[in-house]
Structure formats: structure tokens, C-alpha cells
Amino acid sequence: MKQSLMISALGELAISRVPYSSKETLQAFDQADLLVLDHLQAEAVLNAGSRVLVVNETFGAITCAVTKAQSALGGLLPTLWSDSHIAQLGLQYNAQANELPVADFIQAQDTPEGPFDIVILRLPKSHALLRDQIQRLLPQLAPRALIIMPMMVKHIDSAVYKLLESLLGRLTTSLARKKARLIFAVNNEAALGQSPKAEETRWTLPSLGISLQHFSGVFSRAKLDPGAQVLLDQFPQGPYQRVIDLGCGNGVQAIAAAKKWPQCQVIGVDESFMSVASSTSTLLIMA
Numbered sequence: 001m002k003q004s005l006m007i008s009a010l011g012e013l014a015i016s017r018v019p020y021s022s023k024e025t026l027q028a029f030d031q032a033d034l035l036v037l038d039h040l041q042a043e044a045v046l047n048a049g050s051r052v053l054v055v056n057e058t059f060g061a062i063t064c065a066v067t068k069a070q071s072a073l074g075g076l077l078p079t080l081w082s083d084s085h086i087a088q089l090g091l092q093y094n095a096q097a098n099e100l101p102v103a104d105f106i107q108a109q110d111t112p113e114g115p116f117d118i119v120i121l122r123l124p125k126s127h128a129l130l131r132d133q134i135q136r137l138l139p140q141l142a143p144r145a146l147i148i149m150p151m152m153v154k155h156i157d158s159a160v161y162k163l164l165e166s167l168l169g170r171l172t173t174s175l176a177r178k179k180a181r182l183i184f185a186v187n188n189e190a191a192l193g194q195s196p197k198a199e200e201t202r203w204t205l206p207s208l209g210i211s212l213q214h215f216s217g218v219f220s221r222a223k224l225d226p227g228a229q230v231l232l233d234q235f236p237q238g239p240y241q242r243v244i245d246l247g248c249g250n251g252v253q254a255i256a257a258a259k260k261w262p263q264c265q266v267i268g269v270d271e272s273f274m275s276v277a278s279s280t281s282t283l284l285i286m287a
Contacts, residue, residue, distance in 0.1 A: 003097070008034050009041035010065045013098050017059055018090045028090065029061035031180040032150035036120055037065050039174065039182060045118060045146065048075035053112055053140075055081045055133065056122040060091030060103075062150075066120075067100050077101060079116075083108035083129070083217045085271045107273040108133070109215050111195045114140030119147045123155070124217065127163060129274075132199040132216035134167045139193035149183040156181065198274075200281070205252065207232075208259060212250050213281035215274035219249050228252055240264050247271075251279025255286075 003014040004027045017028040040046055046069055054063045057080065066078045080091055080103055088105050095102040106112045108129070119137065124130050141147075147168060153176055161183075165171055168185035175181070199216045205224060214221045220228065231253055239261050245254035248268030258266045268279050 004028060006034070006061055006065070008037035008065060010037045010069045013061070013064055013068065013094070015059065015061045015064065015094050016090070016097065018086060018093055028059040028094070030152065031178040032122075032152050032182075033057070033061050035174070035177055035180045036062065036148055036150040036182060039148070040066070040069070046070060046073065046075070048073045050118055051076055051114070051116045051142070052078035052118045052120070053081060053114075053116040053137075054078055054103075054120045054122075055137075056084075056087075056124050057082070057120075058084065058087055058090065058122075060087065060094045062120055062122075063091055063103050064094050064098060064100055067095065067103050068098070071100065077103045079104040079106060079112050081106045081108065081112050081133075083124075083272050083274050085273065107277075108217055109198045109274050109277045111136045111198065112140060115142035115145070116140060117142050117145050119145065121147060121149045123149060123151055123160065126217055127160075128199070128221065129217040130163065131167065136195040136198065138167075138187065138189065139195045141187040141189065143187065143189065145187040147185040147187065149185075151181060151183065153179050153181050156183075200278075208252070208256055210252075210255060210282065211285060212252060213278050213285065214250055215278050217272060217274040218278045224252065232256055235260060238264075243267070244269060248279055249275050251275075251282055254279065255282065 003016045006013045006015045006029050015028045052066050063078050063080045092102055172184045201214045201221050202211050204211045242265045243257045244267045246269050248254050248270045251268050254266050254268040270276050
């Protein structure tokens with residue numbers, strides 16, 4: 001597997017992308033990852049008693065670096081909270097490759113239990129998922145907990161910044177370095193509370209006679225997207241014995257196949273935990 005040496009103020013780690021590709025040319029980390037790791041060291045943010053939550057990172061690079069630093073301090077291991085099964089595999093592989101303990105992993109539809117002192121939040125593309133995660137996260141933060149959001153400058157726009165301000169209050173930013181920047185927020189709540197449940201929506205598809213459940217990170221949360229409609233319109237006659245829906249999302253194609261061919265074994269596959277959970281919720285409602 002192709003490895004890249006990630007050098008930061010917290011040390012050196014060999015970090016790989018997963019799954020393996022012999023033609024892989026991309027690194028498993030970016031300048032925003034390096035900037036936040038250098039900041040943790042420069043500002044002496046970590047200590048042995050710190051509970052650290054990393055959110056939405058792709059291959060476990062930040063989590064592994066924090067694990068290494070906390071292990072050297074005799075401190076607590078961090079937790080990675082993500083919707084991506086690939087992120088979970090990346091965390092496991094990169095921790096083992098660097099002879100580190102594997103940090104805890106929490107699926108996105110579940111809520112990690114605090115209190116957390118430091119949160120390193122990589123912003124997801126979905127604003128709905130970002131809002132859902134922050135609303136569930138805030139009650140799990142210790143008073144004066146520090147939230148650090150590393151990002152590439154090209155991904156910062158006014159809509160994202162205003163959304164973050166509405167959820168987190170006053171924000172500050174670091175200087176940019178190599179097209180990366182950090183955004184900071186401090187939790188001003190006085191006490192730990194109970195988090196709301198993960199946000200779910202439901203909408204009905206009359207043509208199939210089903211109601212589809214959706215967690216916040218799942219595509220097409222309010223109506224059938226045009227691509228899915230085209231596939232439904234082009235379903236073959238069959239019959240078939242086994243069907244697999246790759247990238248099943250909300251499960252609409254898999255459910256349509258199961259309804260059309262009742263004796264068929266249908267398998268839905270997705271690397272998003274929220275997608276699998278949404279599909280499962282829809283099936284349980286139908287049962």
C-alpha cells in the first residue's frame with residue numbers, strides 16, 4: 001500500500017489512503033491537517049487529561065497523530081466520529097502501521113459521549129449533516145472546550161461561516177498557511193446536557209408505496225433525485241435471484257428490486273453508515 005510520510009510538530013507518521021490502488025497519487029492528508037497538528041503543539045493544547053474528539057476526517061491522519069502525542073503523555077486516546085466506513089478502515093490501518101493503539105470510533109448516526117475538552121472538526125460537504133452534528137455535539141462539550149476547524153481556504157465561503165456562527169457563536173481564525181486556515185470556537189455552556197437524537201426526515205414515494213427514512217448525511221433528503229428516477233424507470237423485467245445495490249444511499253433502488261422480485265435476495269451496500277441506517281429504518285417501517 002502506498003504510504004506518505006506525514007511530518008508535523010507532533011512527529012512523523014506513515015499515512016496511507018484506503019482502499020489500496022497501485023495508481024494512487026494522492027496523499028491521505030492535506031495542509032489543513034498539518035496546520036492543526038502544528039497548532040496543537042505550538043500552543044500546548046494537549047495534556048494527559050484531555051478528551052479529544054476528531055470529526056469527519058477521512059483516513060485517520062489527525063487521530064493517529066493525536067493518539068501518538070497522547071500516548072507519549074500517558075493520556076487518554078482520542079475518539080473519531082465519522083459517517084465513513086473507509087475512515088474507520090483508514091484509522092485501523094494507519095494506527096497499526098505506525099504501531100499505535102486504535103482510537104475509539106463512533107458512527108455518525110450515534111452520538112459520542114462527553115465531556116470533550118478539544119474538538120477537531122473537519123467540515124462535511126452537507127450543511128444538514130454539519131448542523132446535525134454540532135447540535136448533538138454541543139451538550140457533550142466541557143465548559144470552555146476548544147473547537148478547532150481546519151480547512152482549505154478554497155472551501156471557506158460566507159454561507160458556511162454564517163452557519164458556523166449561528167451554531168457556535170463568536171469565531172476567530174488563524175493566519176493562512178499554504179492555502180489552509182483554522183477556525184476556532186469556544187464552548188461557553190456551563191454544564192453537560194443530553195444530546196438530541198440524530199436528525200431524521202421522512203418522505204413518501206407514492207409510486208412505490210413507501211416512506212423513506214433519512215439521516216442528515218444521506219443524499220436526496222426530501223424527494224427522489226432525477227438519477228434514481230431514471231434507474232427506476234429502466235428496471236429490467238427479470239426475474240432475478242440475487243441483486244446488489246452498490247452505493248445504496250436511502251435504499252430506494254434496493255427496495256424497488258425487492259418489491260418487483262419478491263423471491264430475490266437483495267443486498268444494499270454503502271460506505272456511509274447513515275445510508276445503511278436510513279435504508280434499514282425504511283425496511284423496519286415496511287416490515
